[in-house]
Amino acid sequence: MLRMRASEIAQAVGGVLHGEDAVVTGSVETDSRLVTPGGAFFAMPGEVTDGHRFVDAALAAGAALVVAERPLEQDVPHVVVADGVVALGALAAEVIRRVRAAGELTVIGVTGSNGKTTTKNMLQAILEEHGPTVSPVKSFNNEVGAPMTMLRIDEATRFLVLEMGASVVGDIARLTAMAHPDLGVVLKVGLAHAGAFGGVEATTRAKTEMVQDLGEHHVAVLNRDDERVRGMAAATRARIAWFGTEPGPADEPTTLWASDVESTLEGTLATIHRGDESWPLRLRILGEHHVMNALAALTVADALGLDLERAIAALGTMPRAERWRMELLEPGGGITVINDAYNASPDSMAAALRSLAHMTRQAARRSVAVLGEMGELGPLSAEEHDRVGRLAVRVRIDRLVVVGTGAKAIHDAAELESSFGQDTVWVEDAEQAEALLRSSLEPGDVVLVKSSLSAGLKDLGDRIGGV
Structure with missing residues (x-):
């Protein structure tokens, strides 16, 4: 971040400065574990914990300034604001304004x-x-x-x-x-x-x-x-x-x-x-x-x-899109794993299945799709998971392993779509899926692991992929 005085930060975020007018020369962090000497720590209430509990840890790491939603007992320069998230955005806007000008x-x-x-x-x-x-x-x-x-x-x-x-x-x-x-x-x-x-x-x-x-x-x-x-x-x-x-x-x-x-x-x-x-x-x-x-x-x-x-x-030159996004893994034994289990939506699920089908047909290899729930679909969830199951049949995925209650509609739809039933299986969790895969994968198989992050399949993909 730019070098800024605590008084300048207070003005930018609409807060009140307590203590001396320290100079911030390091990064701005919301995680006390990432604070470096000369940096600023934003202590904000969160869903799991309250950042104000970690002020001492931030100071021990060398924080020059704390931005908090209430006055602190510690004798440290701090800016008190009404809303830490709003203040963070206001400071970001000010930094962009200054960099543009300079x-x-x-x-x-x-x-x-x-x-x-x-x-x-x-x-x-x-x-x-x-x-x-x-x-x-x-x-x-x-x-x-x-x-x-x-x-x-x-x-x-x-x-x-x-x-x-x-x-x-x-x-x-x-x-x-x-x-x-x-x-x-x-x-x-x-x-x-x-x-x-x-x-x-x-x-x-x-x-x-x-x-x-x-x-x-x-x-x-x-x-x-x-x-x-x-x-x-x-x-x-x-x-x-x-x-x-x-x-x-x-x-x-x-x-x-x-x-x-x-x-x-x-x-x-x-x-x-x-x-x-x-x-x-x-x-x-x-x-x-x-x-x-x-x-x-x-x-x-x-x-x-x-x-x-x-x-x-x-x-x-890019080796991959991002960790857990169509990430190619070669665990040995002639098996290829594509770990794409960081995010999933109906569109990305369909694209991944079509890519798997095309790549394996071209290479004359067996396609195995390990699919978990797509999150945040609300009332569209059942319909969209059903659609994925039918698509897996239509693009001719060779074997389908569906993981978790939230994704079961994929398996049910695949069974109903055709005689694909003998090539699809539903299991309750990633541990059962791993046991099934380790006992049934064959040399030459290409395994796609695809789900939303909340379904917890990215680690399954890593384990099967030898990471």
């Missing part, structure tokens, strides 16, 4: 029901070749995680890439008001978190917030293949840069588009087009759906005036 900061915001983290990582790989780049750790994209990413920048930062997630309508608007993105990327509107939002139309309204406040000198990077994202063009004053799988109309062509998409166990191939030019794309990342994420990242690079061929080459 340097050449470009802010890129990324949202969508699927693909945010992969696209963020792709942008990091492209942009870091052109200047100091800051992007989120893991999937820090909410009202706490996004400001924490913003607070990592300093005067030298050239690019700031932000994931912007939402639990309710209005969340993305609050994040964009902090960061004021120069480019806003919308990947897809799907059923991820639809239960929390109350339906896909509310999800659409939430994702539209990314582009609504962009000005005429900004760029909205939009997925032309998604009907709901396509409609966002009418909600923004920004210049539109389209990406997709078709060249688009002559009067408003797609900026970048892909053809000849092919998914293999060695990676993903496509041809990238811009006008009359074309380049081969070779990703080491598995799954043809990642071509759309690559297109989004490359469209940002193109809008920034960066060399497209160099950007494509940067994507080719």
Whole structure:
């Protein structure tokens, strides 16, 4: 973070400073275990514990300042605020304002029901070749995680890439008001978190917030293949840069588009087009759906005036999308495991199953799908899990292992769809699934492990994958 005095931080967050006007020279943290000398610690109440309990630990680690929601007994410089989360966002906004004034900061915001983290990582790989780049750790994209990413920048930062997630309508608007993105990327509107939002139309309204406040000198990077994202063009004053799988109309062509998409166990191939030019794309990342994420990242690079061929080459160096996202593991014995159990929605589940089916047919290997629950679907849950089971049959997955009560509809639907019943099994938990897999996997099998994080299958994928 920028070097700031405690009095400046108090003014930025609307708080009251107690104690001396200390200077903060380190990072801002909400976890006392991550505090470093000269840093600031935000003590905030949480769902599990209260950050105020860990003030002493933060001070022992060298915190120069504490931001708290009540006066502290410790004799330490601290700023008292009404709401720690609001204060964190206010400080992030001030830091971005100062860095913009002092340097050449470009802010890129990324949202969508699927693909945010992969696209963020792709942008990091492209942009870091052109200047100091800051992007989120893991999937820090909410009202706490996004400001924490913003607070990592300093005067030298050239690019700031932000994931912007939402639990309710209005969340993305609050994040964009902090960061004021120069480019806003919308990947897809799907059923991820639809239960929390109350339906896909509310999800659409939430994702539209990314582009609504962009000005005429900004760029909205939009997925032309998604009907709901396509409609966002009418909600923004920004210049539109389209990406997709078709060249688009002559009067408003797609900026970048892909053809000849092919998914293999060695990676993903496509041809990238811009006008009359074309380049081969070779990703080491598995799954043809990642071509759309690559297109989004490359469209940002193109809008920034960066060399497209160099950007494509940067994507080719990425070993994986992210930990537990279509992560290829080779445990030995001729078995391949694809661990994709960090997140799951109906769209990403369908994409992963189609990729598994295509890759294994091409390689003449047996496909095994180990599927758990997709979370946060609300009243759509039974229908969408049923749909996944039927899709597994239709794309001809060879063996289906369904794990957990919340996912049982996948197994039930697969049994009903055809005579697939003898090739599908339901088990109660990951331990039973592991025992079944270890006794039945054969050399040459390709195993996809896919679920929401809450289903707890990522560790199963690691164990089967030999990690």
